[in-house]
Amino acid sequence: MSVTHAPQTADVLTRQDPELAEILLGELDRQSSTLQLIAAENFCSPAVLAALGSPLANKYAEGYPGARHHGGCEIVDVAERLAVERAKALFGADHANVQSHSGSSAVLAAYAALLRPGDTVLALGLPYGGHLTHGSPANFSGRWFDFVPYGVDAETGLIDHDQVRALARTHRPKAIVCGSIAYSRHIDHAFFREVADEVGAYLIADAAHPIGLVAGGAAPNPVPYADIVCATTHKVLRGPRGGMILCGSELAERVDRAVFPFTQGGAQMHTIAAKAVAFGEAATPAFGAYAHQVIANAKVLAAALADEGLVVTTGGTDTHLVTADPAPLGVDGRTARGRLAAAGMVLDCCALPHADSRGLRLGTAAVTTQGMAEKEMERIAALLAGVVRGEAESARAREEVRDLVGGFPPYPA
Ligand SMILES: Cc1ncc(COP(=O)(O)O)c(C=O)c1O
Known part of the structure; x- marks a missing residue:
């Protein structure tokens, strides 16, 4: 018997239940080809997936x-x-x-x-x-x-x-x-x-x-x-x-x-x-390095978003989380999230302290697991701001996102 992780699980399902296999592969493709900025999400390892599918x-x-x-x-x-x-x-x-x-x-x-x-x-x-x-x-x-x-x-x-x-x-x-x-x-x-x-x-x-x-x-x-x-x-x-x-x-x-x-x-x-x-x-040193990089990435992302004109709550971050008000770019969080989704940038809205409109909540846990670092955070902030302002046509932005994430597959073959 073999242990499984997502792609191999799909092989088993392809034979037995192609309809469901297609759904699973579709989700794997969505996760791999769009930018995962939801602060509560991450990519767990093939070993974790193997235990789940055991x-x-x-x-x-x-x-x-x-x-x-x-x-x-x-x-x-x-x-x-x-x-x-x-x-x-x-x-x-x-x-x-x-x-x-x-x-x-x-x-x-x-x-x-x-x-x-x-x-x-x-x-x-x-x-x-x-x-x-x-x-x-x-x-x-x-x-x-x-x-x-x-x-x-x-x-x-x-x-x-x-x-x-x-x-x-x-x-x-x-x-x-x-x-x-x-x-x-x-x-x-x-x-x-x-x-x-x-x-x-x-x-x-x-x-x-x-x-x-x-x-x-x-x-x-x-x-x-x-x-x-x-x-x-x-x-x-x-x-x-x-x-x-x-x-x-x-x-x-x-x-x-x-x-x-x-x-x-x-x-x-x-x-x-x-x-x-x-x-x-x-418990490994590699995870310690990862956790520190998650924060380093969030700090760069927060600073780059502020440079683009968003109002970052508390002026920055100590953690993996960044929340920001896109209002200075001309839209509220809900509209911004919709535009970003169309461009393949997946994130959440959040309440903003003492504001009626919604803000954006981003996290760096998943992109850091993929291997992205400070340089990519700056690119993400620039892409995000362009899309939110409505400057970047969404099909072109979608291609840029695809190009960025293509270099960082969450589950390399
Ligand atoms: C602070 C806090 N408590 C509880 C939860 C609930 O976790 P779950 O969605 O697994 O029920 C969350 C989830 O985001 C959370 O952020």
């Missing part, structure tokens, strides 16, 4: 290693123990739970471990980059808990620490959440710990975005400060789509019971094996 996908495994509700778990138990040990070592955590199916289910489990319905929680407001799970009325978080939002400073775009402290003193929350989908600066975990201690709150760090930078030693580690750290494994960390929770040993049992049986059933053992592979990769 026979571990067949196994039911409710519970935890050594204490399963199904028979035949002796091999997958080894895989889960390996993933747990690698995660603990990578992030310096006493305890790791690697079963959460997604970042959102990791946050749900963190709340379930620490809170009761109706409890007050302080988190970054959605207009400033908070995630749905940080109190959106459309999400379980906003329906089951009483969220109090903090914001960012109108001038600097930086988290308003004075407001965080004042709101914490007024509302005495049971938990404070730090973490964002769009905040491009490092979060001051020591500050949040201090405020949480002052008001007797738990501190939950939702490090879904920067956790890969933390793994590579390129961003501050929330583990020494937060009671619980939630994360995704598929962003800069470059693993399979999924979630993870890190905590101290005193909360280990509560966290494990909050994941299973409270919020989930059977663990997805193929994904857990793929997480183990990704943690192994992230």
Whole structure:
């Protein structure tokens, strides 16, 4: 039997299910021939894809290693123990739970471990980059808990620490959440710990975005400060789509019971094996170099976009994320995203602090995995600005994008 990665999987499917194979190859072609600037995405390795496409996908495994509700778990138990040990070592955590199916289910489990319905929680407001799970009325978080939002400073775009402290003193929350989908600066975990201690709150760090930078030693580690750290494994960390929770040993049992049986059933053992592979990769010096290059690229991209006239939130970045207002180029984020999509540049819109219009959110995780560096970031910024201004005809811009990405195949043959 052979292990698989995307192109070879397609070979198997071509014989058995050509209709689906065509879809898979179409997506591979889309990912390879357009520019992937979505900040939450990356290209995981062929080894990660191999684990995802392995026979571990067949196994039911409710519970935890050594204490399963199904028979035949002796091999997958080894895989889960390996993933747990690698995660603990990578992030310096006493305890790791690697079963959460997604970042959102990791946050749900963190709340379930620490809170009761109706409890007050302080988190970054959605207009400033908070995630749905940080109190959106459309999400379980906003329906089951009483969220109090903090914001960012109108001038600097930086988290308003004075407001965080004042709101914490007024509302005495049971938990404070730090973490964002769009905040491009490092979060001051020591500050949040201090405020949480002052008001007797738990501190939950939702490090879904920067956790890969933390793994590579390129961003501050929330583990020494937060009671619980939630994360995704598929962003800069470059693993399979999924979630993870890190905590101290005193909360280990509560966290494990909050994941299973409270919020989930059977663990997805193929994904857990793929997480183990990704943690192994992230522990290498090569990944450290990658994480630092991701940030170097984002800094150059932010500066080049500012030179082109976009207003970069906070004036720059410490991470893989750049958010910017294209309004000075004559369009809002939504129109800009549409023009860029037509030219093969794939990115997201985002809320802009203290503005009614939408901005653009870009990330450098995927392009850096492809091998792009500072020179390519400057080219991307120039291309982007030309397309957003409507100067570049989209067919010509599309050709330029194709030419650029053609030199950096995500899965070289
Ligand atoms: C801060 C934050 N929390 C939670 C999530 C949710 O992750 P998922 O989409 O895997 O549920 C995300 C995803 O982007 C995120 O950025």
